[in-house]
Amino acid sequence: MTPLFFGPSAEPLFGVYHPPGGRPRSEGVLVCYPFGQEYMRAHRANRQLAMLLAKQGYHVLRFDYSGTGNSSGVLADADLEQWLTDISAAAEELRETAGITHLHLIGLRLGGLLGAVASTQLELDRLVLWDPVNSGAAYEAELQEVMHLGDEAHNNFIDDDGTLYFNGFGLSKALRDGLAGADLLTMEPRAKRVFHVVSSDYPEGQKLRSAWQQLPNYEFSLTPAPGDWNYVDDFGGILLPQPIIQAIVGWFGEDENSRA
DSSP: OEEEEESOSSSOEEEEEEOOOSSOOSEEEEEEOOOTHHHHHHHHHHHHHHHHHHHTTOEEEEEOOTTSTTSSSOGGGOOHHHHHHHHHHHHHHHHHHHOOSEEEEEEETHHHHHHHHHHHHHOEEEEEEESOOOBHHHHHHHHHHHTTOSTTGGGOEEOTTOOEEETTEEEOHHHHHHHHTOBGGGSOOOEEEEEEEESSOOHHHHHHHHHHTTSTTEEEEEOOOSSOTTOBOTTSOBOOOHHHHHHHHHHHTSOGGGOO
């Protein structure tokens, strides 16, 4: 693994590059994270996924959006256009760093929605949506449904400026407004192949499958995992959803003729 900063020198983004092991491919995989607590809980799973894909010969880059993680910027200033620009910058960095000719993208939860929206500009070969958020509206409705539950509910609120605070992370009004117009159910993903993988048969996943199942490039997998990437046990441990990780790695490994 190689930590690096890239993008604008004034406000660089932080990423981690996983070089290929074994026989390198001329293919790269961009990993788009979820947001907030989900970012933290999914970090170990995304790291392992990146490492396993690198062992298959892929160049892999996972990165932080502006205002998140170790990237520059302030979360309160983030908006949808900035994060889409970040994804494009990460894709360009991967192309230049690794010299790849084929680009793939994996997005988990909000990262899936962002990646699918960004796919219209990226010329993707493969797009993986892992338990994706179907729309900004659905995501916000989900947060508002649970934000007043639990011991830390007093920390979850919407302030006078329209920023929604949930579990210590704030979605600015500009970001909320931008996400409100993003909806997978009303768009077609722009990639040669699309893999929609879910860890449970939840309603939002069913809706997306119904909307996209007639697309010729669409594939679906329900892959229950005994370890939920979004679950923290009583001892603070985060479980790894090995079946889903293996399903994604296996899907990438189906076409061995894609090797350079």
